[in-house]
Amino acid sequence: MRGTLMYAPGDVRVVDREMPTIVEPTDAILKVTAACVCGSDLWPYRGFDQLTQPRPMGHEYVGVVHEVGSAVTTVKPGDFVIGSFYASDNTCEICRAGYQTHCVQAQYAAATGSQSEYVRIALADGTLVATPGLPDPELIPSLLTASDVFGTGWFGAIAAEVAPGKTVAVVGDGAVGLLAVLAAKQQGAERIIAMSRHADRQALAREFGATDIVTERGEEGAAAIKELTNGLGAHSTIEAVGTDEAMAQAIAATRHGGHVGFVGLSHDVNISGMTMFRTGIHLHGGPAPVRRFLPELIDMIWTKQVDPGKVFDLTLPLEQAAEAYAAMDTRRAIKVLLQP
Numbered sequence: 001m002r003g004t005l006m007y008a009p010g011d012v013r014v015v016d017r018e019m020p021t022i023v024e025p026t027d028a029i030l031k032v033t034a035a036c037v038c039g040s041d042l043w044p045y046r047g048f049d050q051l052t053q054p055r056p057m058g059h060e061y062v063g064v065v066h067e068v069g070s071a072v073t074t075v076k077p078g079d080f081v082i083g084s085f086y087a088s089d090n091t092c093e094i095c096r097a098g099y100q101t102h103c104v105q106a107q108y109a110a111a112t113g114s115q116s117e118y119v120r121i122a123l124a125d126g127t128l129v130a131t132p133g134l135p136d137p138e139l140i141p142s143l144l145t146a147s148d149v150f151g152t153g154w155f156g157a158i159a160a161e162v163a164p165g166k167t168v169a170v171v172g173d174g175a176v177g178l179l180a181v182l183a184a185k186q187q188g189a190e191r192i193i194a195m196s197r198h199a200d201r202q203a204l205a206r207e208f209g210a211t212d213i214v215t216e217r218g219e220e221g222a223a224a225i226k227e228l229t230n231g232l233g234a235h236s237t238i239e240a241v242g243t244d245e246a247m248a249q250a251i252a253a254t255r256h257g258g259h260v261g262f263v264g265l266s267h268d269v270n271i272s273g274m275t276m277f278r279t280g281i282h283l284h285g286g287p288a289p290v291r292r293f294l295p296e297l298i299d300m301i302w303t304k305q306v307d308p309g310k311v312f313d314l315t316l317p318l319e320q321a322a323e324a325y326a327a328m329d330t331r332r333a334i335k336v337l338l339q340p
Ligand SMILES: [Zn+2]
Pocket: 088, 089, 090, 091, 092, 093, 094, 095, 096, 100, 102, 103, 104, 105
């Protein structure tokens, strides 16, 4: 089968790879219908992570079950399924509390990489959710976002305690930030302020429900949000970048006693104890427990209440995975869908 490997920073190739096979009785093999490139795939691409050997790439996926291990009972060959980027048993105390990414058995779900014709998924019963049937092709991009970026934006809004009547600010205009706007809208926010300086992303944010756009960053961005909120700041802010600057901006944009939901993959973020003490802000976040939200997100997409698949502004055949990485690296594309 064909699959994507990263050999070195900037060096992504689609090569002949071994067909994945069942290793644990709890595994499933999927024939991948669609995969995509994640912002987090760009960290090794840009040389921030060490690569000691060629790395199978991709952790977002939708596909058809090809084979299941002997212990798998909830999905069967032929089912169309979606799963989180983290595998979970969905039965331990942590999972039952809704924190499947922190499951006692948590592991990378797409063990063999999903930017590939086939992928092995760990802990299939706890990780995968079948759709009500085979989806219309037009639903596939949106279903794919539920695997990570929509689920992550959704959790950002939950963690920031978005609710009807509240004003929400979103830091970050990548796929997760844009889908955090959509999530805030669905969760009833009255006013949604997207922070973005790119016209195409501002337009999509507005389509997803943003009522205001702030183009300034840092202290100026936070000041602009205070100006829009009677000097107080947002009730809820979603941080969808992961840098120290973005977290500082999120905290500064939030009113004292308000909530910050942080879902950007954290890189060198430092928060002072005095800032927390002085502002009384609630902070919650981390890797999104996408599995908790999958049934709800699939239902919203299946019944066409939302169209999060609009974040894909480029679709390429799997064979052109290298071009997909380059397009995202240079920000020519928000998010690229790959078709095996
Ligand atoms: Zn668990």
